[in-house]
Amino acid sequence: MTNLSPPKHHRCEPIRFVSHPLFSRPDAREQIENLRPESITAIPFCDEEESPNCRRSPIGQRCEERVLTRKEERYLFLRMNFEKFSANESQGERRAMYLAEARILRNRIVVSNFRLLVSIASQFALPPLRTEELISEGVIPLMRAVDLFDVSRGWAFGTYATHVLRNHFRRMGKRLSRKSRLEASFDDSQMVELPDEGVSEDRQQELTRQSQFLVQQCLAELPAVDQRILRTRFGFDDPASSKVRSYAEVGKVVGLSKERVRVRTHQALEHLRETAQSHHWEFPEVDLLQLHA
Missing domain, CATH: 1.20.120.1810 (Four Helix Bundle (Hemerythrin (Met), subunit A))
Known part of the structure; x- marks a missing residue:
């Protein structure tokens, strides 16, 4: 039988209640x-x-x-x-x-x-x-x-x-x-493309490094489940990947329904933008959702 008694000298966390x-x-x-x-x-x-x-x-x-x-x-x-x-x-x-x-x-x-x-x-x-x-x-x-x-x-x-x-x-x-307006205007086919005209290869690499760093900073502000959803859907941890995984695919990975993943993705993306704005972080020449490239 499990002993529920706390160790000696261990002080239990106070429990919140409404007094009377x-x-x-x-x-x-x-x-x-x-x-x-x-x-x-x-x-x-x-x-x-x-x-x-x-x-x-x-x-x-x-x-x-x-x-x-x-x-x-x-x-x-x-x-x-x-x-x-x-x-x-x-x-x-x-x-x-x-x-x-x-x-x-x-x-x-x-x-x-x-x-x-x-x-x-x-x-x-x-x-x-x-x-x-x-x-x-x-x-x-x-x-x-x-x-x-x-x-x-x-x-x-x-x-x-x-x-x-x-x-x-x-x-x-x-x-x-x-978030619905954001996704409606988002073109998946262009998500991993960086502008080539007028931008050197070194500049593209520098932009990508800056952007990836800022994305990691933003992701750190999210709950672990939301971090995993975005990393899985957009491939933030796989620079070689250009595929955006479907909500159903992400759901199988994280153990949530397709609809739940969709809602949490919306919420997490909005939180990323709000976090970036609150810290005055800018992603030069690259959209937030392009940053896994």
């Missing part, structure tokens, strides 16, 4: 349990280990999706954050136990709000994005909203989550709109 005056009371757990509605026992807790299908399905198809009442919502948020608070005050197996409880509670809240996520995602589902893609993109912001929501302020979580999700999808739509 109840937590400092010696009878905090009892007080919170007194807030448990009778209906809460009828709600199946969608734990990752107990219900793996809930983890695999983006919309929790195997889970009962029932909207929480305000009383249920208040109890679950207080209990979830109290478990995190308790974990912060504990070590070893007790800390792991409290964190596991907090995850179960968070999953229950997330699953109960999938219907809201689907509804908002469908409002923003315009080509090239499908509703399913937006739902997948919205899960992480929804989970983050659960972690940051302060139930003591008296708001309904649905109101807060709606604001978070709409802002996320708006920003995503703006980024994709810019």
